[in-house]
Amino acid sequence: MVRPPCCDKDGVKKGPWTPEEDLVLVSYVQEHGPGNWRAVPTRTGLMRCSKSCRLRWTNYLRPGIKRGNFTDQEEKLIVHLQALLGNRWAAIASYLPERTDNDIKNYWNTHLKRKLQGGGAGGDGDGGAAGDAVSPKPAAQRPASSSKGQWERRLQTDIDMARRALREALTSLDDVKPPHQPDAANAAAGGGGATTGAAASAGADSPAASSTSGASQCSPSSAGYVLTTENISRMLDGWARKKGGGGGRRAAGSGPATPGATESASGSSEASEVSYGGTALSAAAAPASAFEYETKPTVTAADAGDETQLSAIESWLFADADGIESGSLLDAAMDYTF
DNA sequence: AAAATCGTCAACCGCTCTTGC
DNA sequence: GGCAAGAGCGGTTGACGATTT
Numbered sequence: 109m110v111r112p113p114c115c116d117k118d119g120v121k122k123g124p125w126t127p128e129e130d131l132v133l134v135s136y137v138q139e140h141g142p143g144n145w146r147a148v149p150t151r152t153g154l155m156r157c158s159k160s161c162r163l164r165w166t167n168y169l170r171p172g173i174k175r176g177n178f179t180d181q182e183e184k185l186i187v188h189l190q191a192l193l194g195n196r197w198a199a200i201a202s203y204l205p206e207r208t209d210n211d212i213k214n215y216w217n218t219h220l221k222r223k224l225q226g227g228g229a230g231g232d233g234d235g236g237a238a239g240d241a242v243s244p245k246p247a248a249q250r251p252a253s254s255s256k257g258q259w260e261r262r263l264q265t266d267i268d269m270a271r272r273a274l275r276e277a278l279t280s281l282d283d284v285k286p287p288h289q290p291d292a293a294n295a296a297a298g299g300g301g302a303t304t305g306a307a308a309s310a311g312a313d314s315p316a317a318s319s320t321s322g323a324s325q326c327s328p329s330s331a332g333y334v335l336t337t338e339n340i341s342r343m344l345d346g347w348a349r350k351k352g353g354g355g356g357r358r359a360a361g362s363g364p365a366t367p368g369a370t371e372s373a374s375g376s377s378e379a380s381e382v383s384y385g386g387t388a389l390s391a392a393a394a395p396a397s398a399f400e401y402e403t404k405p406t407v408t409a410a411d412a413g414d415e416t417q418l419s420a421i422e423s424w425l426f427a428d429a430d431g432i433e434s435g436s437l438l439d440a441a442m443d444y445t446f
Numbered sequence: 447a448a449a450a451t452c453g454t455c456a457a458c459c460g461c462t463c464t465t466g467c
Numbered sequence: 468g469g470c471a472a473g474a475g476c477g478g479t480t481g482a483c484g485a486t487t488t
Binding site: 209217 | 473
């Protein structure tokens with residue numbers, strides 16, 4: 109017996125989202141907050157299934173998402189974490205709060221996997237392939253435990269290993285790149301920093317939390333705000349161009365709605381900052397009030413970027429090293445002892 | 447210049463997990 | 468405790484631009 113697909117309805121639209129749809133969705137979320145996706149299609153009139161709405165939001169429209177170029181730091185973290193956790197993208201994404209699991213997954217499949225394979229590490233790159241990676245076999249690929257106790261132990265092990273991996277990654281990165289050197293992408297996202305704040309709180313509170321749950325708790329950041337409004341303005345831009353005979357999907361950016369890819373690729377994301385402050389918003393034809401939900405953009409520290417992120421992670425890691433229970437990353441609920 | 451191939455990424459699908467009743 | 472609905476996750480696909488032949 110096959111369960112009917114959730115979107116198995118007539119009149120449910122599929123395929124790429126249009127800027128108009130994005131706008132509707134963003135407006136809705138601004139007003140009601142993320143969640144209750146089931147209600148979204150009916151309340152917004154979008155001809156999309158709830159799942160599709162949630163996906164679009166979490167992977168694309170959600171505030172604080174950084175797109176494009178992965179930094180060395182991010183890359184190394186991903187490699188380490190993948191080696192340790194396996195293909196648990198949501199878990200990995202929780203350590204990279206500016207990235208979505210989908211993004212990380214794509215990046216892994218298209219860049220890192222091949223890269224590691226090329227490195228002659230053997231295997232299919234799925235775990236263990238990381239040259240400097242540690243565990244012979246991703247924890248996630250060990251036989252699944254059925255009992256809850258076992259599951260918890262496994263989780264704890266994962267966390268422990270992730271911790272070590274992060275520490276290693278960060279340590280090695282210290283050699284590679286001084287922490288005071290914000291990379292273009294992060295600086296640009298401006299936001300990056302802000303979200304990191306969110307990362308430190310939302311993501312950090314529960315590393316195991318899914319990226320999506322991050323979305324729902326998503327302590328809105330100015331960064332996200334920027335990105336969202338900016339995205340929308342770009343969407344409309346791209347859409348207009350497209351309608352005017354511009355290129356295909358890519359022409360409008362990565363997707364009809366996102367010129368963003370090109371933006372980051374070219375490192376011209378300074379545009380983000382430039383557009384911050386309302387111009388993008390007006391371009392998006394969205395009332396500023398519509399973004400109330402996302403709120404209170406006061407991140408002055410647009411440059412808080414990597415440093416903030418790292419310091420949050422580092423403090424967690426080094427709390428471990430010091431034998432201190434930092435608790436912020438690992439909720440007491442985990443009952444994790446160091 | 448045209449065709450073929452490759453690379454990238456947004457979106458879909460189906461399954462599992464969580465939550466509320 | 469059992470069930471149903473909703474939410475989340477990971478794998479996969481398909482469309483499109485870029486590059487190579």
